[in-house]
Amino acid sequence: MIYPIVAYGHPVLKTKAKDIQKDELDVKALVEDMYETMYNASGVGLAAPQIGKSIRLFVVDTDPIDDEEDEPKIKKAFINPQILLEEGEEWAFEEGCLSIPTIREDVFRKEKIKIQYFDEDWNEHIEEYQGFSARVIQHEYDHIEGILFTDHVSAFKKRMIKGKLANISKGKVSADYKMLFARKK
Numbered sequence: 001m002i003y004p005i006v007a008y009g010h011p012v013l014k015t016k017a018k019d020i021q022k023d024e025l026d027v028k029a030l031v032e033d034m035y036e037t038m039y040n041a042s043g044v045g046l047a048a049p050q051i052g053k054s055i056r057l058f059v060v061d062t063d064p065i066d067d068e069e070d071e072p073k074i075k076k077a078f079i080n081p082q083i084l085l086e087e088g089e090e091w092a093f094e095e096g097c098l099s100i101p102t103i104r105e106d107v108f109r110k111e112k113i114k115i116q117y118f119d120e121d122w123n124e125h126i127e128e129y130q131g132f133s134a135r136v137i138q139h140e141y142d143h144i145e146g147i148l149f150t151d152h153v154s155a156f157k158k159r160m161i162k163g164k165l166a167n168i169s170k171g172k173v174s175a176d177y178k179m180l181f182a183r184k185k
Contacts, residue, residue: 001033002040002178003051008100008148009169010182012049017056017144019080027057028120031077034059041177043098045136047143050099052180056080058140062133071131081117083141084126086110093135095149101175103164107152109138 006012020027030048038046038059047058061075088111096104112130115137119125129137139149150158150165167173171181 001036003033003037004178004180005037005041005098005175006050006052007168007171007173007179007181008150008165010052010099010180012052012054013099013143013148014146015049015054016146017047017049017054020055020057022122027077027079027122030057031059031120034077035061038098041098041175045140046098047140049143049146056144058144060133060136060140062136071133074129074133077120078115078137078140079118079120079122081115081141081144083113083115083138085114086112086138088112088130093132095135095139097139097149098175098177100148100150100165100168101173101179102168103150103161105150105153105157105161107139107149109135109152113137115141 034046034051037051044062045058045060048055057077057079059077063073063075090108090110092106092108094104095107111134112128113134114126114128116126150161169182
């Protein structure tokens, strides 16, 4: 099932998500739906708040965009994740977001992370990632913390994109996928 992507301005995107209890929902089916939704929108990551669910779950698949030969591709679901460590040099990369179409800005993030999470079978993992994979995970992790990539840009850049963000929140944006707006007029 393909969900509509929740657009900037919807309160679920600014709310810290809740942990999932083991038998609370069919996690495998939801993960499958999230991958289908993400691929339909040509994304490399999708967090549950972006489909209107305020739960600590996100999926990533770096294969479609990651062209780093020496960096392994990842396709994983992260349930109830906790970033344990962020380290290394901060580096800039132009990020975008399915919930904020048409806007891309440089965001500085640490190059390495260590994260603890459960997979769809409720097996616990503690793993380290670096480079592009770490960036995608940090971006999606921010979503379950109620943080958007635009929260990381300078005050000057925020003023420059303020009008575009307001238009997105009003539904005045074009995307190649179905979107859900908080207050479309």
